[in-house]
Amino acid sequence: MNRLSAWIKSIHFLIGLQSKDETLPDVREISIPIRNGSLRADCYMTKSKSLGTIITINGLAPLGNRDPRFIIVNRSLNQLGYTVVSPFYDEICDYKISLRNIEDIKDSITYISKQKEISPSGKVSIFAPSFSGSLSLIAVSEKEIAERINSVCAIGAFANVDDIIGNLFANQSLDEYGRMILLLNFLPLSIGENKSLFKAIKLAILDNYFKYKDNLLEPHYSKMKKTDREFFEKLKYNKDFRMKHWEIILKKGGKNRELLTALSVTNHIDTLNLPILLIHGLKDDVVPANESSMLYEKLQARGVDCKLCITNLISHGDTGFGFKTLFEVPKLISSFSYFFRKAYDGK
The missing domain is CATH 3.40.50.1820 (Alpha/Beta hydrolase fold, catalytic domain)
Incomplete structure (x- = not known):
């Protein structure tokens, strides 16, 4: 051509x-x-x-x-x-x-x-x-x-995937959709399993994508434990809180480090x-x-x-x-x- x-x-x-x-x-x-x-x-x-x-x-x-x-x-x-x-x-x-x-x-x-x-x-x-x-x-x-x-x-x-995750976690003005997806995938490396919390994160992502009139998160959020709701709110609005968990993730080795290395x-x-x-x-x-x-x-x-x-x-x-x-x-x-x-x- x-x-x-x-x-x-x-x-x-x-x-x-x-x-x-x-x-x-x-x-x-x-x-x-x-x-x-x-x-x-x-x-x-x-x-x-x-x-x-x-x-x-x-x-x-x-x-x-x-x-x-x-x-x-x-x-x-x-x-x-x-x-x-x-x-x-x-x-x-x-x-x-x-x-x-x-x-x-x-x-x-x-x-x-x-x-x-x-x-x-x-x-x-x-x-x-x-x-x-x-x-x-x-x-x-x-x-x-x-x-x-x-x-x-x-x-x-x-x-470099490390830089992108760190940037999204640290900068509140950046895209929440992308940040929530990264939290869904990498936060378990810091806090382990929490089905209610991660369900809330995923529902927030879907609400952001589909922009439903009646969102999916609200009914689940109202039933969450107070501690989980507070944790979720900090993830959304507190960059220092997110960065604390990102630093924990970065300090971990083994398969966690291998994944981040392989994705760059x-x-x-x-x-x-x-x-x-x-x-x-x-x-x-x-x-x-x-x-x-x-x-x-x-x-x-x-x-x-x-x-x-x-x-x-x-x-x-x-x-x-x-x-x-x-x-x-x-x-x-x-x-x-x-x-x-x-x-x-x-x-």
Whole structure:
């Protein structure tokens, strides 16, 4: 694909993302075998010869691949002429952060790339926002997986997980949705099990996501023990209280430390050797833009084919791009055109 064609694709993609149509189109559903069972996936097939195959990996959201915003992304990529495969990662959609997330992504890549009808070339590209962008970069750092990859587009990814957790815990003005997800996953390393408290945290996350008129948390909260309610309120509003528990977590070794180490992209940077596009919102209120800048500098220093776009047009892991600052649009077009050229399977 030449640069002009890629630019045109990129413009059409950005226009497609402005769509308000959130209905799921006619997709083919497949089952992807993984080591712990199977994942269902939506396949957006092309009407004519495909330009390439793109696997889209959703962020930490319960609707996953069928989140209305993600449907718009998948449909927009498909309308360009790419085959799009969008799995439902049940662990990620249930807000569970673990090494299994990475294994599930690897298994998905391996299976999809072997399906000749879906991926004739035996290679795929990855499009992933937020937390899943970092997980994807870690997954493709493995040589056997990298051999099946054309390119990766990671939006709002982090470099070092320790820094992100510490930042979200310490800064009250940052995104509560992301902070609560991290508390749900890592607070047990500090306080152990407390079913009532962790149920409250999860219900708060779901209320934030779905924005129900009658929220899910309130009925449970009213039945909680006073000590648990007080603990929950401190988690929400007291940064010093959160940081005290984060320091306890950091002091623990063993599997706790291994998980945090394994989830940091910087610890896998030496084996990342494929085309990578990093896009980040300048005012991202979950993962600071300097995380992508750090990754880019490390990749560039190793001579990796990569591109960085820091923009005011998006927030954290966004998929809808508002054209508020028109002079930034060409930069975003150029960035996505890079990804579409690398994702192209033609000669």
